[in-house]
Amino acid sequence: MERSGLNNYSPPVGSLLTYLNGHLNLSQEFNDALRRMLGAETLAAKLDVVKFGEVCVTANWIERGYARFFKRVADDNGILTDVTIDFCRWGRILVIPECFFNGQPCGYNAEIPKGSVIVPFSKNCFDTFKLSAPEAESLANKILSLERAESLEKRELMKMKPRPRYDAFLRIFGREIEQYFAVKQIASYLGMQPSYLSRLRSEIKKYPTDHLQNKVSVVIFLLLTSKIDLLFN
Numbered sequence: 001m002e003r004s005g006l007n008n009y010s011p012p013v014g015s016l017l018t019y020l021n022g023h024l025n026l027s028q029e030f031n032d033a034l035r036r037m038l039g040a041e042t043l044a045a046k047l048d049v050v051k052f053g054e055v056c057v058t059a060n061w062i063e064r065g066y067a068r069f070f071k072r073v074a075d076d077n078g079i080l081t082d083v084t085i086d087f088c089r090w091g092r093i094l095v096i097p098e099c100f101f102n103g104q105p106c107g108y109n110a111e112i113p114k115g116s117v118i119v120p121f122s123k124n125c126f127d128t129f130k131l132s133a134p135e136a137e138s139l140a141n142k143i144l145s146l147e148r149a150e151s152l153e154k155r156e157l158m159k160m161k162p163r164p165r166y167d168a169f170l171r172i173f174g175r176e177i178e179q180y181f182a183v184k185q186i187a188s189y190l191g192m193q194p195s196y197l198s199r200l201r202s203e204i205k206k207y208p209t210d211h212l213q214n215k216v217s218v219v220i221f222l223l224l225t226s227k228i229d230l231l232f233n
Contacts, residue, residue, distance in 0.1 A: 012040035012117055012118075012119050013035055013038045013039070013040060015063055015091070016038065016063070017031050017034065019061075019091065019093075020139060023139070023146070024135065024139045024142055030133050030135060033132070033133060037125045038121065039120075040063065040117060040119050041119075042115070042116075043065075043113070043115060043116050043117075043118065046111055046112070048109070048110075048111050049067065049094065049096075049110040049111060050099065050106045050110050051106070051109050052106060053105050053106070054099075054105060054106055055099045055103055055106065056110070057099065057100060057103075057122060057123040057124070058100075059093055059095035059121045059123075059126075060094045060095075060118045060120050061093050061094075061118060061119040061120075062089070062090045062091070062092055062094060062112070062116060062117075063091075063116075063118065064090050064116055064117040065090055065117060065118075065180060066087055066088060066112070066113065066116065066173070066177055066180050066181070067110055067111065067112045068086075068087055068111055068113075068181060069086040069108050069109070070082045070084045070108060070109050070111075070185075070188075071083050071108045072109070082185070083188050084185050084188040084189035085108060086189070087177065087181075089172075089174060090116075090176075093143055094112070095147075096110065097144060097147075101140075113180045115180075116180075126140075157169060157172065162196070162200065165190060166190060166192075166197070166200055169186075
């Protein structure tokens with residue numbers, strides 16, 4: 001439920017509060033108190049959110065841009081290479097639960113690229129805030145349940161054939177993601193060779209009709225996975 005006063009906040013903070021109010025009925029007092037703890041940042045350089053083995057104690061609302069999660073693994077020649085395991089799109093909260101809530105080290109790396117706009121919120125702020133706002137705990141649980149639903153949707157994506165998989169990927173994350181990450185980073189997530197993904201992009205530009213036909217598969221995919229969301233709402 002959107003509160004009328006949310007329009008008086010700065011756009012990134014207002015967007016975050018609108019998102020939160022859309023998932024839990026929050027009081028104006030809650031919104032005002034939380035707003036005083038928040039401020040937006042435009043990244044002048046890539047932000048390393050967390051590295052393998054570290055503990056990330058900050059959550060980030062992504063107003064504009066994306067985040068990438070990846071592991072560094074050795075190839076057959078022993079050369080370390082990055083393997084993308086997930087993305088987080090704008091309009092979502094990037095939080096690493098095992099770190100933020102349990103203080104455990106992270107088993108992967110996470111980064112937010114240059115030019116992204118974020119609203120950070122530290123674990124210390126969360127712990128302080130929930131002392132006077134008990135609904136903060138319920139809100140955190142709600143956000144985590146939404147993340148679990150989206151994870152199931154992404155796993156279904158990986159079962160699709162390459163071209164419908166790429167279409168579904170763009171539907172989930174938005175075509176803007178291609179402006180923030182290299183072909184090899186996206187191809188790694190999709191389980192494709194970079195050369196194959198580049199060729200696929202070229203084919204889509206050359207034969208847009210075939211691309212539209214493939215969207216039928218994507219629509220069916222989204223209709224099926226939308227049932228997953230109902231389990232968490």
